[in-house]
Amino acid sequence: MLSDAGAASQLAWLGAAVAALSLVIGMVVGSPAAVHVAVAVLGGLFLTRQDTRLLLAPVYGAGLLLIEDLAIQAIELRGVGGVALDVVTARTANVLAIATIGAGASAAAALAVTAAPGRSVGITALGALAAVAALAVIARLARRRYGPTE
Amino acid sequence: MNASLSPRTPGLIALGGAGLIGALASGHPELALISLPFLIFVTAGLVLAPELRLAVEIELDRTRLLEGEEAVATVRLRNDGAGAVHVELAPARTRQLALAPTEALAINLRPGAQTELTFAARPQRWGAHAVGPLVVRARDSLGLATWDGRLGPRVDLRAFPSEQRLRDLVAPLRTQPFLGTHVARATGEGIEFADIRPFRAGDRARQINWRATARRGAPQVNDRHPEHSSDVVLLIDTFQEARDQTGGTLDAAVRATAGLATAHLARRDRVALVDFGGTLHWLEPAFGTKQLYRIIDALLASDIAFSYAWRNVDSIPLRVLPPGALVLAISPLLDDRSLALVTDLRRRGRDVTVVEVSPLDHVSPGPSGADAVAYRLWRLQREAVRAQLQSVGVGVAEWEREGDLGPALEGVNAFRRSARQAVHA
Numbered sequence: 377m378l379s380d381a382g383a384a385s386q387l388a389w390l391g392a393a394v395a396a397l398s399l400v401i402g403m404v405v406g407s408p409a410a411v412h413v414a415v416a417v418l419g420g421l422f423l424t425r426q427d428t429r430l431l432l433a434p435v436y437g438a439g440l441l442l443i444e445d446l447a448i449q450a451i452e453l454r455g456v457g458g459v460a461l462d463v464v465t466a467r468t469a470n471v472l473a474i475a476t477i478g479a480g481a482s483a484a485a486a487l488a489v490t491a492a493p494g495r496s497v498g499i500t501a502l503g504a505l506a507a508v509a510a511l512a513v514i515a516r517l518a519r520r521r522y523g524p525t526e
Numbered sequence: 527m528n529a530s531l532s533p534r535t536p537g538l539i540a541l542g543g544a545g546l547i548g549a550l551a552s553g554h555p556e557l558a559l560i561s562l563p564f565l566i567f568v569t570a571g572l573v574l575a576p577e578l579r580l581a582v583e584i585e586l587d588r589t590r591l592l593e594g595e596e597a598v599a600t601v602r603l604r605n606d607g608a609g610a611v612h613v614e615l616a617p618a619r620t621r622q623l624a625l626a627p628t629e630a631l632a633i634n635l636r637p638g639a640q641t642e643l644t645f646a647a648r649p650q651r652w653g654a655h656a657v658g659p660l661v662v663r664a665r666d667s668l669g670l671a672t673w674d675g676r677l678g679p680r681v682d683l684r685a686f687p688s689e690q691r692l693r694d695l696v697a698p699l700r701t702q703p704f705l706g707t708h709v710a711r712a713t714g715e716g717i718e719f720a721d722i723r724p725f726r727a728g729d730r731a732r733q734i735n736w737r738a739t740a741r742r743g744a745p746q747v748n749d750r751h752p753e754h755s756s757d758v759v760l761l762i763d764t765f766q767e768a769r770d771q772t773g774g775t776l777d778a779a780v781r782a783t784a785g786l787a788t789a790h791l792a793r794r795d796r797v798a799l800v801d802f803g804g805t806l807h808w809l810e811p812a813f814g815t816k817q818l819y820r821i822i823d824a825l826l827a828s829d830i831a832f833s834y835a836w837r838n839v840d841s842i843p844l845r846v847l848p849p850g851a852l853v854l855a856i857s858p859l860l861d862d863r864s865l866a867l868v869t870d871l872r873r874r875g876r877d878v879t880v881v882e883v884s885p886l887d888h889v890s891p892g893p894s895g896a897d898a899v900a901y902r903l904w905r906l907q908r909e910a911v912r913a914q915l916q917s918v919g920v921g922v923a924e925w926e927r928e929g930d931l932g933p934a935l936e937g938v939n940a941f942r943r944s945a946r947q948a949v950h951a
Contacts, residue, residue, distance in 0.1 A: 448669060
C-alpha cells in the first residue's frame with residue numbers, strides 16, 4: 377500500500393512536470409494545442425488521487441478551465457503593444473462565472489452519480505449515446521455559426 | 527470581417543469529448559465531471575456569441591504635410607452589437623508610412639460603448655498615403671470566436687516633398703515680355719545697366735548720363751536691361767530609377783522638381799511640368815501659387831512605370847513647350863529614351879539643362895573584382911554620356927542626394943556662360 381502511494385505520488389509529480397513543461401512550451405511557442413495537452417495531463421492526474429475525487433472533481437474541472445483560459449489569453453495577447461486592464465479582467469470574470477456554473481452543474485452530476493446504480497452495459501451505452509449526442513450538438517452549433525457558408 | 531472559431535475552441539471540445547469518453551471507457555465518472563465545465567463553457571460561448579457590429583471612424587488632425595512631419599490620427603471605435611467584444615487593432619502600415627505605436631492595441635468594448643485611440647502617422651516619403659482601414663481582430667467575451675479583417679474608411683494623407691531652398695537658378699537664355707526677375711538680354715526699361723548710347727527723340731531726361739554727355743559733348747543716355755519673366759518646363763524622367771533601402775533617385779528628383787518649381791514660380795516665371803516616362807503626364811505652363819499646388823499634386827502621383835514604348839519630343843504637346851522656354855530635365859540619366867529626348871530637344875534649338883540626380887548614392891560595386899571593373903566602366907560610361915550632352919550644348923548639373931542643389935546649378939550657369947562665349951567666338 378505504501379509503495380502504491382509512493383508510485384502514485386511519483387506519477388503525479390512526473391505528470392505535473394510534463395503538464396508544466398507543455399504549458400510553458402505552449403505559451404512560448406503560442407500553441408493552444410500544447411496548452412490543451414497540459415490540461416489533459418492535469419485532468420488525467422486527478423485519477424491518481426485516492427480519496428474525495430467525486431467531491432473535488434467539479435472544482436478541479438473549473439480550475440483547469442480557468443488555467444486554460446489564462447494561458448490562452450497570454451498567447452492571444454502576445455505581440456499586442458497596449459492592453460487595456462479590462463481586457464483581461466472582463467474576460468476572466470466571464471470565464472469565472474461560466475466555470476462556476478459549470479462546477480455547479482458538475483456537482484449536480486456528481487450527486488446523480490452517487491445515487492446511480494452500479495456500472496452496466498446498458499448504462500454505459502446510454503452514457504456513450506448521451507456523450508456523442510452532446511458533442512454532436514456542440515459541433516453542429518459551431519458549424520452553424522462559424523462553419524463554411526455555401 | 528471573416529468570422530471563425532478561435533483555434534482554442536476545437537481543443538476545448540476535444541478536451542470535453544475526451545473526458546466523457548475516458549469516463550465511459552475507464553469507469554471513472556470523475557473524468558466526465560472534470561470535462562463538464564469545459565463543455566458548458568463551449569456551449570454557452572457558442573449560444574451567447576454576438577453578431578459583430580463595430581463602427582470605425584478615422585480622423586486626421588491634418589491631411590497635408592511635408593515628408594518627415596507627423597500627423598495625429600484619431601480612431602473612434604463603437605460597438606453597436608449586443609455583446610461585449612475584445613478588439614485588437616492596428617492601422618495598416620506600409621513601408622512608406624511609419625505609425626506609432628507600432629504594435630496593436632487591445633481594448634474591451636461593452637455593448638454601445640465607444641472608445642478613442644490616437645496614432646501618430648509619419649510619412650517617410652512624399653506621396654499620397656492611406657491611413658486606414660484598420661487591421662482588426664475581434665473576439666467574443668469568452669474568446670471562442672474571432673473576427674478578422676480590415677475595418678473603417680481610408681483617409682488620405684498627402685505628404686509633400688521637402689523642398690530644396692534655392693538661391694541661384696539656371697538663368698534662361700530667352701525671357702518673355704512679362705515683368706519678372708530675370709535680367710533680359712534685350713535693352714529697355716529696367717534697373718541693370720547695359721550700355722551708353724546717343725540721345726534719341728523720345729528718351730526721357732532722367733536717362734541722360736551727364737558725365738558721358740560732358741565727356742563726349744553730345745547728350746548720352748544709359749541703356750538698361752529690363753527684368754522679365756521666363757517660361758520654364760520642368761521635365762521629370764520617370765522611365766527608370768536607382769533605388770535602395772534608403773530611397774531612390776525618383777524621391778530626390780521629385781524633391782528637386784518641387785524646389786525648382788517653387789523657386790521659379792516665386793520669381794514670377796511661367797512653369798510647366800512634364801512627367802516623361804512609361805506614362806506621359808503634363809501640366810501646361812502657368813504662373814502663381816495655384817500652379818505650384820497643381821505641380822506638387824501632380825508630382826505626388828509620379829511613379830516609375832515600366833514601359834517598352836519609345837517616346838520622343840513629338841509625344842509632348844507643343845503648348846507645353848512654349849518657344850524660348852528653358853527646359854530643365856531632372857533625370858538620373860539611366861534610360862536611353864530620356865537621353866535621346868534631351869539631345870533631340872537641344873538639336874531643335876531648345877534651351878535645355880539637365881539636373882542629373884546621381885544614382886551613385888544607391889549603387890555600390892559588388893564584392894568581386896569583375897564587379898568592381900563593371901562599376902568603374904559604368905561610371906566611365908556615365909561620364910561619356912555627360913560629355914556627349916555637353917558637346918551639344920546641354921549643361922549638366924550633377925546633384926548628389928545629400929548635397930545642396932544650388933552649387934550644382936551654379937556650375938551649370940558657369941558652363942552656359944562659357945558655352946555661349948565659345949559659340950560667339
